[in-house]
Amino acid sequence: SRALEREVGSVHRMLAKRGGIAPPPRKRSPRALTPEEREAISRGLSANWSSNRIAASLNRAPSTISREIERNGGPIKYRAQQADANAWKSALRPKACALSNRARLRMLVASKLKQQWAPAQISGWLKRQFPVNKLMHLSHETIYRSLYVQARGVLKKELMEHLRTHRVMRRAKKATGSGQNRGAIIDAVSISERPAEVEDRAVPGHWEGDLISGSNNSHIATLVERQSRFVML
Incomplete structure (x- = not known):
């Protein structure tokens, strides 16, 4: 719009009618494991190497390797090609909320909130109630976000009334307003002067x-x- 000396809205409407602007091609994060590294993990598992030994050979953290193996079927079922495809698919954004496509889980969370349960209690109860079915597991932060971010359209706003804090906004426990100068007058002169x-x-x-x-x-x-x-x- 600046180059054509036109209003932004005019340019936006013209682009919207014709499909918008093509997104940039996807790129692999430099911190993510490469296909070659996943192949090395697979070969290491075949040789009965430990996660620490595989991590040392790849100059990676042992926790990175152990999580990679665990999320892709464990040492016996791990396959490099499938693991890389899963990682590429998992990196797609935006992600659907965990509650949006799990009706039973959504109903359980809503019922517990109505009983004045805290999100942390609900999260712990789900793990004990469904120890094997991980699709029924949910973090307390996901519940909070589903309540406070109404654009997700998952949990009704009325359920916020059952939270113990009754806060209008979600914030971290250690969040403070220090150093933000909210409400302060810029270059104010003290009354003593x-x-x-x-x-x-x-x-x-x-x-x-x-x-x-x-x-x-x-x-x-x-x-x-x-x-x-x-x-x-």
């Missing part, structure tokens, strides 16, 4: 401002002329 002529009210024309905040998001700004005491609301 005002001139003496303002302090003794000898010269007219100096004003004091304040803000009164009430219920239902109501506010009143006040201005007081220091000499005459004239007030503006």
